[in-house]
Amino acid sequence: MRRLAARKLANNLALLDRCRTATGREQVSQDLGIPLGDLTALVHKADLSRRMGVAHSVCYITEAGYTTYQAVRAASSAEYRERVHAAIARHGATQPGWVDGYPEYARAFPEIVT
Numbered sequence: 300m301r302r303l304a305a306r307k308l309a310n311n312l313a314l315l316d317r318c319r320t321a322t323g324r325e326q327v328s329q330d331l332g333i334p335l336g337d338l339t340a341l342v343h344k345a346d347l348s349r350r351m352g353v354a355h356s357v358c359y360i361t362e363a364g365y366t367t368y369q370a371v372r373a374a375s376s377a378e379y380r381e382r383v384h385a386a387i388a389r390h391g392a393t394q395p396g397w398v399d400g401y402p403e404y405a406r407a408f409p410e411i412v413t
Contacts, residue, residue: 302331311345311354318342319412343367346412350404352397360401362386368412371405 300309308314308327318324324342328335344361346368348354363382365371371379379402387394397404 302333306331311348314342314345315349315411321413340366342412347371349408350397350401352395353401356387356395356397359383359386359390359392362389368405368408368410371402374402376400376402 303309303314306327308317318327318338319342324335324338327333328338343366344357347357347360347365353360360371360383363379363386365374365379365383374382376399380399383398383401384394387398
């Protein structure tokens with residue numbers, strides 16, 4: 300994170316703006332010496348957190364197996380709800396209301412990470 304911060308890439312918007320394409324991720328990975336896979340995973344987490352109120356729950360979404368917006372878009376609402384609710388329950392957290400409609404939201408939200 301210190302390397303990203305030094306290049307003014309420490310917030311989600313800046314990271315998505317610079318790393319939304321494979322070429323951008325490869326360049327930042329090489330410039331900063333960050334493994335491409337690690338950087339790509341971080342960019343996808345930033346992408347998943349674009350919806351208001353979701354950033355604090357990205358760990359539940361990814362733990363449920365949805366590591367990209369493409370994965371969320373492809374999921375049925377019932378499958379997504381079941382898997383994310385199970386991940387949240389494993390942590391003893393309160394079930395947030397946004398979970399149930401997130402696949403529909405993801406399908407309507409613009410795709411920015413390519």
